[in-house]
Amino acid sequence: MCNYNRQKVLKTEYVTLKDIEKDIKKYKLDQxxxxxxxxxxxxxxxxxxxxxxxxYDIVEMEWGYLPNYVSDRDRAKEFRxxxxxxxxxxxxxxxxxxxxxxxxxxxxxKTGREKMFRDAALxxxxxxxxxxxxxxxxxxRRNKKTGEPLKTADKYPxxxxxxxxxxxxxxxxxxxxxxxxxxxxxxxxxxxxxxANKLMSxxxxxxxxxxxxxDSNLAWEWITGDLSEQRITEIATTQYDTEKMQACTxxxxxxTSEEPTIPFIYPxxxxxxxxxxxxxxxxxxxxx
Numbered sequence: 001m002c003n004y005n006r007q008k009v010l011k012t013e014y015v016t017l018k019d020i021e022k023d024i025k026k027y028k029l030d031q032x033x034x035x036x037x038x039x040x041x042x043x044x045x046x047x048x049x050x051x052x053x054x055x056y057d058i059v060e061m062e063w064g065y066l067p068n069y070v071s072d073r074d075r076a077k078e079f080r081x082x083x084x085x086x087x088x089x090x091x092x093x094x095x096x097x098x099x100x101x102x103x104x105x106x107x108x109x110k111t112g113r114e115k116m117f118r119d120a121a122l123x124x125x126x127x128x129x130x131x132x133x134x135x136x137x138x139x140x141r142r143n144k145k146t147g148e149p150l151k152t153a154d155k156y157p158x159x160x161x162x163x164x165x166x167x168x169x170x171x172x173x174x175x176x177x178x179x180x181x182x183x184x185x186x187x188x189x190x191x192x193x194x195x196a197n198k199l200m201s202x203x204x205x206x207x208x209x210x211x212x213x214x215d216s217n218l219a220w221e222w223i224t225g226d227l228s229e230q231r232i233t234e235i236a237t238t239q240y241d242t243e244k245m246q247a248c249t250x251x252x253x254x255x256t257s258e259e260p261t262i263p264f265i266y267p268x269x270x271x272x273x274x275x276x277x278x279x280x281x282x283x284x285x286x287x288x
Contacts (some may be wrong), residue, residue: 002170002191002211003038003097004134005063006261007045008157012166015129017047020055026222027058033258035134038063038097041080046172046189047127053224060127065096065175065190067116069202099173099190101212101236106230117190120173121232125222127169128191132161132261133211134254135204139269148261156269157254158203159261160247162213162240171212200243202272213240247272284286 009029014021029045036044050056070079082093092272096116104121107114120200138153162168171192178185192212196203200210214222214235221227222235249269254260 002133002193003095004105004240004255005036005038005044005128005191007036007129007167008032008035008129009129013045013057015128015167015195017056017169017216020144022056022058022288024237029058029129034153034258035255036063037255038202039158044178044189046174046187047129047169047219047223048174048187049126049223055225059187060172061187061189063097063189063191065117065120066177066188067175068177070177071257072179073184074181076179096188098193098209098211100209101171101192101194101233101238102280104173104192104236104255108198111153119154120126120175121236122229124174125232126172126174126189127214127219127223128189129167130170130211130213131167132159134159134250134260135200135210138206140198148149153206156245158251159250159254159263160200160245161261163244163246165244169214169216171214171219171222171238192236194237194239197239197245199245199272200242203247210240212236212238214238215240230240271281 009024013024015024015029027045036042039139041062042063044063045058047056064080066076070076076170077147080093083091085113097234099117103115104117106118109216134157136157138155140149140153142149173192174187174189174220175186177188193209196210201208204210218238248263250261251257251264251267253270263269
């Protein structure tokens with residue numbers, strides 16, 4: 001999943017989509033923090049189409065989609081982190097940093113009710129700007145006596161980006177949310193994910209997922225097109241070409257580093273193989 005994102009654009013002067021340019025200095029994208037930790041539920045930069053859908057703005061939205069039935073900030077904290085019920089049982093929190101592209105338009109078969117992201121996918125599609133994202137590769141060491149893989153995996157962080165392209169667009173959907181106690185009004189966003197491609201099936205091998213990365217044409221269609229439900233799902237589940245992506249291992253403490261994308265070599269790690277098939281079970285990766 002994409003829970004850690006980078007939006008700091010250093011070299012490019014303009015963000016361009018469909019020949020429309022936006023000066024990054026106006027939005028201070030060159031001053032963005034080194035890493036966006038989704039679990040901070042802080043603002044991130046999002047491309048949002050205008051009312052006529054012939055232009056766009058770069059705006060800040062709170063990363064972590066909040067549905068309208070969440071009434072206030074106290075309930076939002078419970079919604080995200082979980083809480084103890086009056087009977088003493090625990091209600092698990094719901095993480096809405098990501099939304100599965102295959103399920104955006106889902107309707108609950110039991111109740112007939114629309115699920116959380118359906119209305120947003122139909123009416124409020126956006127793009128999340130990224131210069132790269134962070135994920136973990138799970139590697140199972142083997143027991144020295146039995147040779148069997150250990151039950152707990154070692155996790156190695158990777159920085160994933162596009163070759164020869166400083167920034168790119170990830171599909172998202174957003175929702176306007178109002179705290180009914182304080183009157184605070186914000187816009188909240190989730191990043192759409194799809195099944196991992198050949199590269200990401202190795203990097204994010206625990207869940208085999210990746211953000212839905214869109215080229216300029218699909219990105220423009222995503223935010224401006226009058227799309228059928230079938231087309232929304234088709235774009236939401238797009239797999240970006242492995243050959244256009246790159247990934248490198250980074251330091252374990254990257255989340256607190258001012259330079260989180262600097263490559264770091266782990267001698268025990270096998271290299272990524274961009275020729276493997278998607279059906280290879282990468283979660284079984286193990287080291288002697």
